[in-house]
Amino acid sequence: MHTFKDFYRNKVTLSFDDHPFARHPKHVWVICLYGDQWLLTRHKDRGLEFPGGKVEDKERPEDAAVREVWEETGGVTESIVYIGQYIVAGKGGTIVKNVYMAIVQDLIPQKTYYETHGPILLETIPKNVKHRASYSFIMKDDVLPRCLHYVNTHIRN
Ligand code: GTP
Numbered sequence: 001m002h003t004f005k006d007f008y009r010n011k012v013t014l015s016f017d018d019h020p021f022a023r024h025p026k027h028v029w030v031i032c033l034y035g036d037q038w039l040l041t042r043h044k045d046r047g048l049e050f051p052g053g054k055v056e057d058k059e060r061p062e063d064a065a066v067r068e069v070w071e072e073t074g075g076v077t078e079s080i081v082y083i084g085q086y087i088v089a090g091k092g093g094t095i096v097k098n099v100y101m102a103i104v105q106d107l108i109p110q111k112t113y114y115e116t117h118g119p120i121l122l123e124t125i126p127k128n129v130k131h132r133a134s135y136s137f138i139m140k141d142d143v144l145p146r147c148l149h150y151v152n153t154h155i156r157n
Helices: 061-073 143-155
Strands: 002-005 011-015 027-034 037-043 047-049 052-054 075-090 093-107 116-122
Touching (some): 027 075, 037 061, 052 061, 061 093, 093 143
Parallel strands (some): 027 093
Antiparallel strands (some): 011 075, 027 037, 037 047, 037 116, 075 093
């Protein structure tokens, strides 16, 4: 378990165990790789972030993850694996989010990317994301570096 504060000073707890906080979380976040590049999206309000969002009624979180990648980037998921889960205790309530890693095999241009401006491909994720206005607040706490480290040491080869 790793506990830290997020960009808004909310308490975040991240774990790489199997669904430690909720069996059916309502939020998902997906670290995406397309070839050798990271696939992000540019949220219209928040800025650059890995795709993600809310799990719909009766939807499995993993299906929500695949759907969000498709809707926000046009990315077709080839494979997806659960990485971990985090809980954010905010002023307005608590949310639980599953983190996945997806391998994207194809990027198909879309007419709409919903609340985002669509796909962004990056060779590397900058070390100073925390201080860059172009990045979303959800990329600005320890979830990102810890999950990237997990991906690089456990999954990516
Ligand atoms: P909608 O307007 O209904 O889309 O939702 P919302 O803006 O209220 O946000 P949501 O229910 O997704 O999340 C509620 C609060 O949880 C947000 O305002 C954030 O403070 C926090 N939150 C959501 N996702 C994350 C995340 O990935 N990381 C961190 N640190 N906080 C998050």
